[in-house]
Amino acid sequence: MEYEKSKERKHAKQLLEEEARAVNKEIITANALVISEEIAWLCGILDNRINELEDPKAADFYFSNTAPPELGTQECAYANLVNKYNLSPAERLFLISSLVPHISAKTFTSRLRVDNSGFKKKHAELGGYIDTTFSNFVPTFLTVLHLLGGRDISTTLYFHLFLTGESSLLREQIITLRSVSTTEDDTNMHNYAIALAPEYVEYLVFGKEPRPDFGKAFPATLIETGLDWEQLVVKPSTRTELERIMRWEQTRKSLLNKAGKKLNASFTCLFYGPSGGGKTLAVQLIGKSLGINVFRIDLSMVVSKYIGETEKNLAYLFDRAKNKNWILFFDEADALFGKRTDITDSKDKWANLEMSYLLQRMEEHNGLTILASNLKDNIDVAMTRRFQSVVYFNRPAKEERIELWKKLIPPPFHYHPSLNFNELAKYEITGGNVINVIKAACMEAVAKNTEQLDSQDLADAIKREFAKENRFPN
Numbered sequence: 172m173e174y175e176k177s178k179e180r181k182h183a184k185q186l187l188e189e190e191a192r193a194v195n196k197e198i199i200t201a202n203a204l205v206i207s208e209e210i211a212w213l214c215g216i217l218d219n220r221i222n223e224l225e226d227p228k229a230a231d232f233y234f235s236n237t238a239p240p241e242l243g244t245q246e247c248a249y250a251n252l253v254n255k256y257n258l259s260p261a262e263r264l265f266l267i268s269s270l271v272p273h274i275s276a277k278t279f280t281s282r283l284r285v286d287n288s289g290f291k292k293k294h295a296e297l298g299g300y301i302d303t304t305f306s307n308f309v310p311t312f313l314t315v316l317h318l319l320g321g322r323d324i325s326t327t328l329y330f331h332l333f334l335t336g337e338s339s340l341l342r343e344q345i346i347t348l349r350s351v352s353t354t355e356d357d358t359n360m361h362n363y364a365i366a367l368a369p370e371y372v373e374y375l376v377f378g379k380e381p382r383p384d385f386g387k388a389f390p391a392t393l394i395e396t397g398l399d400w401e402q403l404v405v406k407p408s409t410r411t412e413l414e415r416i417m418r419w420e421q422t423r424k425s426l427l428n429k430a431g432k433k434l435n436a437s438f439t440c441l442f443y444g445p446s447g448g449g450k451t452l453a454v455q456l457i458g459k460s461l462g463i464n465v466f467r468i469d470l471s472m473v474v475s476k477y478i479g480e481t482e483k484n485l486a487y488l489f490d491r492a493k494n495k496n497w498i499l500f501f502d503e504a505d506a507l508f509g510k511r512t513d514i515t516d517s518k519d520k521w522a523n524l525e526m527s528y529l530l531q532r533m534e535e536h537n538g539l540t541i542l543a544s545n546l547k548d549n550i551d552v553a554m555t556r557r558f559q560s561v562v563y564f565n566r567p568a569k570e571e572r573i574e575l576w577k578k579l580i581p582p583p584f585h586y587h588p589s590l591n592f593n594e595l596a597k598y599e600i601t602g603g604n605v606i607n608v609i610k611a612a613c614m615e616a617v618a619k620n621t622e623q624l625d626s627q628d629l630a631d632a633i634k635r636e637f638a639k640e641n642r643f644p645n
Contacts, residue, residue: 198378202247206375208240209249209267210275216264216318221282223321224294234319234326239263248378252371256339261319261330265338268310268318269346269367270375279308298361300351312348313361335360343494345371368491389491390472390484394465394500396455403449403456404567404574404602412562413453416440419559420461420539436537439557443547444564447603450543453564454500457539465498482528489532496538504542530557572596575605583622584613590626598633598644608632 219232239260242250253263271278284301285291292301298313315334320327340346348363370381405413419438427436442450451467458465473484492499533540534557547555547563555561567575573596580586600608611632612624619625637644 205249213267262338265315268315269365273372276307283308312363390469391466394467402578404571437534438539438559439533440541440560441558442543442562445566447601448564449602450564454541458498467500498539501542505544569596575602604636
């Protein structure tokens with residue numbers, strides 16, 4: 172009987188998976204059709220601009236005379252993005268021009284690279300450059316502006332101001348303008364490459380929810396938790412402060428609307444206390460409760476021994492997070508946010524400049540920034556004054572340790588009925604230690620084909636936790 176039920180569940184699961192694959196294939200196919208029509212529209216505009224450049228007698232081509240394709244009512248990633256931000260025809264041309272190098276490099280290359288010439292390109296008026304790896308044409312901001320304005324300088328200037336000042340594509344960091352290594356003036360924005368954020372490449376092509384790729388441009392990891400607030404055992408004062416942080420996020424929009432520019436949108440917090448006290452879990456629960464992504468910053472990719480490099484990495488980080496309403500979590504932040512030093516050499520001078528730059532970017536970030544440190548004294552005094560909230564996570568007292576032992580064990584695992592929690596709570600360890608002990612004991616229980624945790628396994632795991640800290644249990 173049990174075998175038949177298991178077989179039915181397996182069959183039902185297979186049907187659901189096949190249905191999901193069919194739906195995904197249908198969505199990807201519809202999305203590909205929309206993108207193909209958008210590329211065809213781009214090609215028509217590009218061919219008209221090339222014709223203008225190659226035939227002086229050709230009639231002027233006006234971008235306003237060509238309408239982008241109808242998106243229809245089909246549910247797909249490309250159409251959803253266009254509709255979400257209500258993109259104008261000019262912005263749609265900007266968007267498809269940034270996507271084309273990733274999925275159809277020949278669109279520009281076949282028209283603008285001199286045949287068999289390696290790195291030579293046609294028509295300097297169309298900007299762009301030939302990359303040194305695949306010899307493909309890479310569009311620049313000038314490419315987009317010429318496609319929009321052609322030989323009409325006033326129209327080109329109008330679109331320059333519109334895209335850089337009003338377009339949500341740049342404001343939301345969906346597209347960024349990046350200087351490239353050329354012999355040209357790198358202060359000229361027209362020479363900047365148009366770079367579509369990696370997460371939006373994935374989203375527009377495959378419909379994958381846009382999240383930043385882990386890398387140098389955004390050295391962070393999305394962190395989530397399956398635990399709930401009842402598993403976070405902290406003092407009432409700590410819980411109250413965490414609730415105040417969430418209240419800021421819940422009321423932020425209405426508060427800023429009323430206050431205007433008299434208040435900024437940043438909210439910086441410092442969580443400090445011993446390792447394993449619940450700082451990371453608290454950040455995860457705040458993000459979970461508010462429905463906001465939490466990104467833990469990898470400081471090893473931010474802090475650099477080279478002068479000016481840390482500041483540059485921080486700029487990348489905050490630029491990608493701009494207007495995203497993400498929680499930025501700097502765990503073990505002492506390495507980056509330590510005390511500013513007296514200036515004794517050039518390195519001290521640069522370290523202080525980087526600290527000042529960091530403070531500035533934190534105050535400009537329109538969202539929550541949370542720093543975690545084991546010791547509050549490691550954070551510079553001038554910096555602690557800028558925190559909106561400072562929260563202390565203490566080493567749990569005996570009563571709190573009893574709660575941790577009871578609440579952190581995952582069902583269906585259970586303790587032996589005779590287990591004395593008062594005795595167990597005598598061991599002075601943190602919530603992080605308790606999780607490690609329970610995890611180790613659960614592993615041994617599974618190996619023994621049982622769901623009851625053995626007291627000896629718990630004792631052995633506790634000894635290992637003490638040994639990690641060069642301590643000995645009573």
